[in-house]
Amino acid sequence: MKHALLSLLLLSFLSSEAFAKSCKNSQPCGNSCISWNKTCRIGSAPSYSAPSRLTAPTVKESSASTVGGQQVVMPLTDAAFVMGAPSMTATKLRRLKLEDSFMVFQKQGPWVRITPTNLAPEWVHSDYLTP
Known part of the structure; x- marks a missing residue:
């Protein structure tokens, strides 16, 4: 017990500088x-701040058109997803890109099908598309 108390007392008098590396012609940095x-x-x-992983969605001006009598729509934002079914809880297939453009093949409520019926269904909510 007496040894432990003496050791503790001795260690309390030593500062962190006592453990610093002794450097000639240079400065100590950590243990080198x-x-x-x-x-x-x-x-x-x-001394720097890491870039945020969250970025604000980009929004594009509206511009609707038709091709061969079918409506062509474009995303208004890159913050939305193409879904596997007309539901917010459906599987997310991919993220919309502002440079995408889609033909409207079917409408179901606020949802727009952007693939023909002979292909796997891909749906986008109309709030994220040009009118």
């Missing part, structure tokens, strides 16, 4: 030495 013209970043917060 670096040049005086370098900045030691060990133990400091990063």
